[in-house]
Amino acid sequence: MRLAELVMAIAMAIFSxxxxxxxxxxxxxxxxxxxxxxxxxxxxxxxxxxxxxxxxIFTCIRGTNQFSDSEETYMDGHDLKLFAITAGSLTVMVGLxxxxxxxxxxxxxxxxxxxVMGSHSWRLTGSVAVTMPVTTxxxxxxxxxxxxxxxxxxxxxxxYPFL
Amino acid sequence: xxxxxxxxxxxxxxxxxxxxGLIVLGCTVGLFIGAMPGLGSVNGxxxxxxxxxxxxxxxAIIFLAAIYYGAMYGGAISSIMLGIPGASTAVATxxxxxxxxxxxxxxxxxxxxxxxxxxxxxxxxxxxTTIAPPLAELxxxxxxxxxxxxxLLAFATFIGxxxxxxxxxxxxxxxxxxxxxxxxxxxxxxxxxxFFDVSGFMGGINFLVLAIGIYGxxxxxxxxxxxxxxxEVSQANVTVSRIFQNLKDLMSSWKxxxxxxxxxxxxGVLPAAxxxxxxxxxxxxxxxxxxxxxxxxxxxxxxxxxxxxxNNAASTGSMLPMLTLGIPGSPTTAILLGGMVxxxxxxxxxxxxxxxxxxxxxxxxxxxxxxxxxxVNIVFIPAFIWVLKMPFTILAPIIFVLxxxxxxxxxxxxxxxxxxxxxxxxxxxxxxxxxxxxxAVLAIVLGPLxxxxxxxxxxxxxxxxxxxxxxxxxGMPIVGAITVTALILLSLPLIKxxxxxxxxxxxxx
Numbered sequence: 001m002r003l004a005e006l007v008m009a010i011a012m013a014i015f016s017x018x019x020x021x022x023x024x025x026x027x028x029x030x031x032x033x034x035x036x037x038x039x040x041x042x043x044x045x046x047x048x049x050x051x052x053x054x055x056x057i058f059t060c061i062r063g064t065n066q067f068s069d070s071e072e073t074y075m076d077g078h079d080l081k082l083f084a085i086t087a088g089s090l091t092v093m094v095g096l097x098x099x100x101x102x103x104x105x106x107x108x109x110x111x112x113x114x115x116v117m118g119s120h121s122w123r124l125t126g127s128v129a130v131t132m133p134v135t136t137x138x139x140x141x142x143x144x145x146x147x148x149x150x151x152x153x154x155x156x157x158x159x160y161p162f163l
Numbered sequence: 164x165x166x167x168x169x170x171x172x173x174x175x176x177x178x179x180x181x182x183x184g185l186i187v188l189g190c191t192v193g194l195f196i197g198a199m200p201g202l203g204s205v206n207g208x209x210x211x212x213x214x215x216x217x218x219x220x221x222x223a224i225i226f227l228a229a230i231y232y233g234a235m236y237g238g239a240i241s242s243i244m245l246g247i248p249g250a251s252t253a254v255a256t257x258x259x260x261x262x263x264x265x266x267x268x269x270x271x272x273x274x275x276x277x278x279x280x281x282x283x284x285x286x287x288x289x290x291x292t293t294i295a296p297p298l299a300e301l302x303x304x305x306x307x308x309x310x311x312x313x314x315l316l317a318f319a320t321f322i323g324x325x326x327x328x329x330x331x332x333x334x335x336x337x338x339x340x341x342x343x344x345x346x347x348x349x350x351x352x353x354x355x356x357x358f359f360d361v362s363g364f365m366g367g368i369n370f371l372v373l374a375i376g377i378y379g380x381x382x383x384x385x386x387x388x389x390x391x392x393x394x395e396v397s398q399a400n401v402t403v404s405r406i407f408q409n410l411k412d413l414m415s416s417w418k419x420x421x422x423x424x425x426x427x428x429x430x431g432v433l434p435a436a437x438x439x440x441x442x443x444x445x446x447x448x449x450x451x452x453x454x455x456x457x458x459x460x461x462x463x464x465x466x467x468x469x470x471x472x473x474n475n476a477a478s479t480g481s482m483l484p485m486l487t488l489g490i491p492g493s494p495t496t497a498i499l500l501g502g503m504v505x506x507x508x509x510x511x512x513x514x515x516x517x518x519x520x521x522x523x524x525x526x527x528x529x530x531x532x533x534x535x536x537x538x539v540n541i542v543f544i545p546a547f548i549w550v551l552k553m554p555f556t557i558l559a560p561i562i563f564v565l566x567x568x569x570x571x572x573x574x575x576x577x578x579x580x581x582x583x584x585x586x587x588x589x590x591x592x593x594x595x596x597x598x599x600x601x602x603a604v605l606a607i608v609l610g611p612l613x614x615x616x617x618x619x620x621x622x623x624x625x626x627x628x629x630x631x632x633x634x635x636x637x638g639m640p641i642v643g644a645i646t647v648t649a650l651i652l653l654s655l656p657l658i659k660x661x662x663x664x665x666x667x668x669x670x671x672x
């Protein structure tokens with residue numbers, strides 16, 4: 001955990017410096033008649049982020065941080081596998097939204113997750129995989145008139161009769 | 164006595180069959196919209212506003228106000244049952260509502276939320292009816308320095324909400340504020356913090372993207388990882404006798420309910436404040452005044468009662484400046500205000516003179532809506548409990564799907580879905596190292612309010628921070644009092660933390 005604490009704090013410190021650099025694209029000082037420049041707010045807050053990270057690094061090295069002496073593993077092999085499967089399948093689902101849209105990617109995700117992670121029966125998996133997109137369609141597209149992504153043109157055309 | 168007569172006339176209007184039907188329908192629809200992750204009262208009122216053109220203006224606003232109330236109740240449901248706040252106003256409810264649900268006390272948390280919402284709503288409507296005009300006048304006198312000081316006070320309470328590592332809490336607040344400033348600079352209109360020149364950032368980062376990412380995706384990843392895939396979903400039995408028992412147990416929380424209600428109402432009345440800082444402050448005060456502060460965040464019922472009473476009271480309070488002065492106190496009342504203009508009404512002091520039926524019909528409907536929202540909520544508690552009894556490997560993917568759809572719906576951009584996923588994953592990785600996430604979510608909401616207020620204040624004072632101490636309203640140093648309180652709240656834990664970190668240190672290695 002000590003290493004993870006240091007790596008995270010260093011990564012966030014670098015991100016803070018990046019934010020400070022981005023903020024400086026706009027004036028960060030006082031502009032006469034206009035007040036603080038457009039980048040001032042985000043610049044000083046990013047500096048605050050950087051100082052917070054440096055403090056975390058300082059306390060971790062000094063030995064006063066809760067993870068300074070921790071021998072615990074940040075994520076073991078089993079946890080990493082669970083995390084990778086879940087986050088990976090979610091990423092694939094979101095990626096597929098661009099191509100086959102929400103009404104095909106959602107059932108695919110549900111089937112994968114319920115079969116692989118839950119080992120549920122095909123009957124239960126199938127019923128959830130069908131009910132979820134149908135309910136989503138009726139609630140969002142029909143009741144609230146919010147259009148959800150339907151993927152490329154060819155896939156979107158399949159929904160024209162229902163809209 | 165005149166107020167009582169007018170209120171009685173208002174009840175005559177609110178209890179007409181059409182209006183009563185609209186109140187019940189509005190509460191039910193609002194409850195379900197509020198319970199959906201990603202959708203809150205503002206979405207419900209905005210989406211259903213066009214449907215109200217079929218009925219008279221008084222009925223229309225009664226319907227929308229009922230949706231508003233229902234959604235405020237509903238926001239607590241997703242906070243408690245799924246650990247995902249439906250709206251920013253329900254973020255504070257997650258802190259203790261979710262741990263209660265995980266302990267098998269979901270029914271107790273839901274009853275507490277519904278009852279506190281009812282008490283908050285009722286107390287605030289009584290306050291609304293009696294002290295409306297003078298309070299609105301005082302609130303109107305608030306300028307940007309007072310709003311900035313109020314925001315500072317809200318941020319100071321974050322420190323108490325975060326982890327023991329204050330540096331991480333500060334980091335969380337700062338990153339939330341920075342993310343809230345992505346997009347266009349509100350004063351000069353220039354693009355700001357456009358990461359890697361991706362155009363999707365030009366429109367800013369919607370707080371829901373961060374909230375759903377952290378409280379939806381991140382929370383699910385956390386549960387899956389911490390349970391090593393074998394999640395034991397908490398079981399909660401619900402019976403009528405248990406609901407009554409839960410109601411009886413809540414008697415001990417009456418002080419917290421009253422505190423949350425009054426605080427929520429006052430904060431709700433202030434322009435640009437509203438239910439989110441109100442609920443947060445109520446949570447902070449409940450935590451700091453209890454005899455057992457360590458139990459907060461682990462499933463203390465007062466941690467549900469305080470923010471729920473406050474956010475409902477604030478929703479009523481925010482209607483006060485809208486009706487009396489034509490200034491909306493929250494995004495939802497801004498939409499209601501737009502509706503009033505479309506219906507041909509002119510919001511402002513003259514509304515109380517020219518449209519008495521409209522105003523008092525609405526006020527009376529708030530009493531009625533509050534009662535029905537409680538009733539509808541309690542009737543549906545068994546349905547919400549049922550959600551918890553689902554195997555986690557069914558519930559988790561459904562929640563993931565709701566998050567993806569909920570993250571897309573408000574802005575209808577896939578860019579936001581990707582951002583939400585990123586926030587969820589990074590939030591999960593940071594949470595493992597005890598970085599508190601709630602302050603970041605609350606900061607991204609308040610940041611866009613705090614920044615213009617601060618910049619305008621500094622412009623007025625020509626760059627002098629003394630304006631946050633010395634400005635007077637009617638001879639009273641209100642801004643100074645708020646700023647000093649905030650600084651005390653901020654400095655006490657900070658001094659303690661620095662002393663501990665430096666003093667108790669040991670040589671590295």
